[in-house]
Amino acid sequence: MFKIISSKMLCENISQIVFEAPRIAKSCEPGQFVIVRSDETAERIPLTISDYDREKKTITITTQIVGQSSMKIASFKEGDAFADVTGPLGQPSEFVNEDIEEVRKRNYLFVGGGLGTAPVYPQIKWCREHGVNFDVVIGTKSKDTLIMEKEFEAVAGEHYFLTTDDGSYKHKGVVTTVMDELIAEGRHYDVCVAIGPMIMMKFAAQTALAAGIHTIVSMNPIMVDGTGMCGACRLMVGGEVKFACVDGPEFDAAKVDFDGAMKRMALYKTEEGRAYLKAKEGDTHKGPYHREA
Amino acid sequence: MELDMMKKVPVREQDPLVRAKNFEEVCLGYNEEEARSESMRCLNCKNPKCVEGCPVSIDIPGFIAKVKEGDFKEAAAIIAESSALPAVCGRVCPQESQCEGKCIRGIKGESVSIGKLERFVADWARENGVKPEVHAEKKDKKVAVIGSGPSGLTCAGDLAKMGYDVTIFEALHKAGGVLVYGIPEFRLPKDKVVEPEVENVRALGVKIETDVVIGKAVTIDSLFDEEGFDAVYIASGAGLPRFMNIPGEQALGVYSANEFLTRNNLMKAFREDYDTPIARGKKVVVVGGGNVAMDAARTALRLGAEVHVVYRRSEKELPARAEEVHHAKEEGIIFDLLQNPVEILENEDGWVRGIRIIKMELGEPDESGRRSPVEIPGSEYEIECDTVIMSLGTSPNPLISSTTKGLETNRKKCIVANEEDGATSRKGVFAGGDAVSGAATVILAMGAGRAAARGIDRYLS
Ligand SMILES: Cc1cc2nc3c(=O)[nH]c(=O)nc-3n(C[C@H](O)[C@H](O)[C@H](O)COP(=O)(O)OP(=O)(O)OC[C@H]3O[C@@H](n4cnc5c(N)ncnc54)[C@H](O)[C@@H]3O)c2cc1C
Ligand code: FES
Numbered sequence: 001m002f003k004i005i006s007s008k009m010l011c012e013n014i015s016q017i018v019f020e021a022p023r024i025a026k027s028c029e030p031g032q033f034v035i036v037r038s039d040e041t042a043e044r045i046p047l048t049i050s051d052y053d054r055e056k057k058t059i060t061i062t063t064q065i066v067g068q069s070s071m072k073i074a075s076f077k078e079g080d081a082f083a084d085v086t087g088p089l090g091q092p093s094e095f096v097n098e099d100i101e102e103v104r105k106r107n108y109l110f111v112g113g114g115l116g117t118a119p120v121y122p123q124i125k126w127c128r129e130h131g132v133n134f135d136v137v138i139g140t141k142s143k144d145t146l147i148m149e150k151e152f153e154a155v156a157g158e159h160y161f162l163t164t165d166d167g168s169y170k171h172k173g174v175v176t177t178v179m180d181e182l183i184a185e186g187r188h189y190d191v192c193v194a195i196g197p198m199i200m201m202k203f204a205a206q207t208a209l210a211a212g213i214h215t216i217v218s219m220n221p222i223m224v225d226g227t228g229m230c231g232a233c234r235l236m237v238g239g240e241v242k243f244a245c246v247d248g249p250e251f252d253a254a255k256v257d258f259d260g261a262m263k264r265m266a267l268y269k270t271e272e273g274r275a276y277l278k279a280k281e282g283d284t285h286k287g288p289y290h291r292e293a
Numbered sequence: 294m295e296l297d298m299m300k301k302v303p304v305r306e307q308d309p310l311v312r313a314k315n316f317e318e319v320c321l322g323y324n325e326e327e328a329r330s331e332s333m334r335c336l337n338c339k340n341p342k343c344v345e346g347c348p349v350s351i352d353i354p355g356f357i358a359k360v361k362e363g364d365f366k367e368a369a370a371i372i373a374e375s376s377a378l379p380a381v382c383g384r385v386c387p388q389e390s391q392c393e394g395k396c397i398r399g400i401k402g403e404s405v406s407i408g409k410l411e412r413f414v415a416d417w418a419r420e421n422g423v424k425p426e427v428h429a430e431k432k433d434k435k436v437a438v439i440g441s442g443p444s445g446l447t448c449a450g451d452l453a454k455m456g457y458d459v460t461i462f463e464a465l466h467k468a469g470g471v472l473v474y475g476i477p478e479f480r481l482p483k484d485k486v487v488e489p490e491v492e493n494v495r496a497l498g499v500k501i502e503t504d505v506v507i508g509k510a511v512t513i514d515s516l517f518d519e520e521g522f523d524a525v526y527i528a529s530g531a532g533l534p535r536f537m538n539i540p541g542e543q544a545l546g547v548y549s550a551n552e553f554l555t556r557n558n559l560m561k562a563f564r565e566d567y568d569t570p571i572a573r574g575k576k577v578v579v580v581g582g583g584n585v586a587m588d589a590a591r592t593a594l595r596l597g598a599e600v601h602v603v604y605r606r607s608e609k610e611l612p613a614r615a616e617e618v619h620h621a622k623e624e625g626i627i628f629d630l631l632q633n634p635v636e637i638l639e640n641e642d643g644w645v646r647g648i649r650i651i652k653m654e655l656g657e658p659d660e661s662g663r664r665s666p667v668e669i670p671g672s673e674y675e676i677e678c679d680t681v682i683m684s685l686g687t688s689p690n691p692l693i694s695s696t697t698k699g700l701e702t703n704r705k706k707c708i709v710a711n712e713e714d715g716a717t718s719r720k721g722v723f724a725g726g727d728a729v730s731g732a733a734t735v736i737l738a739m740g741a742g743r744a745a746a747r748g749i750d751r752y753l754s
Binding site: 023024026027037041042043044068069072083084085086087088089224225227228229230231232234235236241246260263 | 464465466474503504505506509510511532533534536538542543545548549551552555556560561566567568569570642643690692
């Protein structure tokens with residue numbers, strides 16, 4: 001089970017793995033994720049499904065190397081196997097279960113940043129297959145950190161807008177500059193789906209919401225079981241406690257408490273945050289928690 | 294050994310100060326000599342009350358008589374007729390309110406130490422390689438069991454013994470339910486005790502497929518329609534943690550007991566060679582007074598913290614077993630009783646820095662007879678701490694009920710099922726254990742599994 005078909009580096013620190021997972025490949029939908037335990041002593045790590053093939057019974061995951069666990073995953077080669085993969089977990093993207101005729105009346109704007117590019121892919125692929133109109137904006141630091149360009153071109157063609165923070169490739173600027181331009185051009189969007197680092201999602205959501213667009217973001221808090229059993233993934237949405245693993249991971253951006261979530265996440269994900277945690281947790285025998293999207 | 298017939302043969306335990314720093318088992322159990330001495334205290338009653346007190350009706354005087362004779366193998370066989378998990382039950386059952394609570398010896402002196410004897414027999418059987426035997430004719434019917442906790446394991450084992458083709462589907466990567474993710478190593482060793490009992494169920498021919506979440510990858514409908522199962526038993530437990538909904542509960546350093554215990558038990562965070570981290574607090578406040586709270590507190594203690602248990606009623610009302618409270622106190626856990634948190638305090642970085650507590654007094658008894666606590670105005674004060682563990686109880690996960698049409702649930706999200714055969718509102722679907730009762734005990738979950746196995750057999754015959 002969970003035998004690896006292919007494993008490659010997409011850029012310096014992002015790896016993509018295709019592996020057998022018959023039950024998951026059969027039933028997963030865009031927006032859902034899996035929990036991977038690479039070997040007996042590894043953590044359970046949530047990873048968004050970035051592609052699936054129902055016939056070949058495989059799914060694809062994409063992971064950024066930020067620590068021990070993602071390093072372990074990235075070091076897997078063709079022919080190896082994960083100890084455990086559970087899924088599909090979480091709710092599919094909203095459009096998957098809506099009346100397709102209604103969905104086809106809308107124009108979607110997908111926004112992906114950095115590693116968040118990968119989970120956008122199954123969503124645009126689904127839209128393409130179901131005849132749903134969309135544009136997709138992908139932002140990354142520079143040309144070197146860009147991933148999945150060919151795949152996006154193939155699916156989105158002229159609806160694919162690429163921007164780099166440093167201007168080393170295509171458009172220069174962050175995703176919101178492109179969003180502003182597209183909106184200023186008079187393009188109309190009904191729904192925006194933004195996936196990426198918290199700070200990017202916060203600003204993308206601000207831009208989209210200001211333009212009156214219904215906006216969805218994909219939250220990625222720490223998780224353990226992924227089935228609603230531990231509450232590690234809880235966050236405030238619309239003043240209520242939600243569990244990202246069962247109620248999400250996608251939520252209405254207008255209701256998400258970004259600053260609260262960011263505070264939680266910054267501590268786990270950034271260098272400073274980890275150093276802080278280390279000091280705080282004192283004799284914790286392992287590094288601080290981290291979560292890789 | 295001089296035997297005082299009024300008193301239990303004492304059981305050896307690790308010294309409290311030593312065990313407070315390790316995850317080794319607290320209770321060391323009887324050896325052969327101690328077990329045989331204790332067995333002499335059994336009166337072998339004609340009308341044994343202890344059996345009535347046992348939810349799975351183990352022939353208690355029967356197996357104790359074999360211990361007396363020194364025929365431990367036969368003693369194990371007698372227990373195995375009624376229980377698939379004796380080494381577990383001997384350790385975690387609340388015997389004081391079940392078998393031992395009814396023991397005639399207990400009227401004048403101390404009851405027979407039935408739990409410790411059960412544990413001795415089960416451990417002896419495992420150490421001496423005694424395996425359960427199957428000799429049922431294979432039946433051409435498939436049963437799916439959802440969840441591999443004590444209820445699912447018992448139902449699956451019983452059905453396999455009757456000859457059914459049984460598959461257990463488990464959401465987590467390891468079989469055992471609360472036995473592996475909830476109850477700590479120092480009360481219930483995983484590799485030594487739980488794993489071999491799960492193996493025994495496998496040895497009966499039960500297949501266990503881990504990493505499958507029913508309601509996600511697979512639904513109950515697809516089990517019937519696509520995978521050809523003839524009946525389903527839902528034993529998915531009550532794993533959904535409750536929070537208090539007080540300010541500050543989102544702060545870093547606030548955990549549900551489930552998360553804290555899962556990190557440590559299932560993911561083995563306490564061991565250097567496992568990757569999963571756990572915050573070893575310096576000062577930990579555990580909110581709640583049940584068995585789960587005791588387990589969380591004693592785990593935090595072993596990770597090196599000073600631990601306070603904050604509970605809103607008095608010692609008498611503590612829902613935890615007396616033995617657990619006693620052990621916790623011996624180890625140095627501090628009990629702040631008749632107190633209740635009103636707010637968790639955060640520092641500027643979002644980390645827990647303390648907890649604001651209000652003192653309580655007991656008011657009039659409520660319908661259940663328990664005196665409900667009322668706040669004492671103006672009595673608020675703060676405890677400084679860096680970790681808060683919420684242990685306020687759990688409820689059944691709605692994942693299955695919300696994806697299964699026609700499955701009736703009650704106000705508490707529990708699945709509605711008949712007590713005597715586990716039948717639910719859906720044909721061919723049976724349910725039991727914590728998923729039906731709400732959080733209860735290992736042995737009640739096992740009893741429900743047995744009843745459902747009989748119900749399923751009747752349904753399929
Ligand atoms: C910390 C703690 C300490 C306890 N201590 C004691 C004690 O000392 N003595 C005692 O008698 N009782 C104790 N209990 C209670 C006891 O453990 C439970 O009552 C008992 O385990 C319930 O058994 P079960 O089989 O119904 O459910 P569980 O043991 O909860 O097992 C349910 C299983 O189903 C799986 N599952 C859930 N949903 C799905 C799904 N959708 N698809 C597939 N699988 C799923 C879960 O992952 C889990 O493995 C304790 C509980 C806890 C949490
Ligand atoms: S990850 Fe445990 S409840 Fe969501």
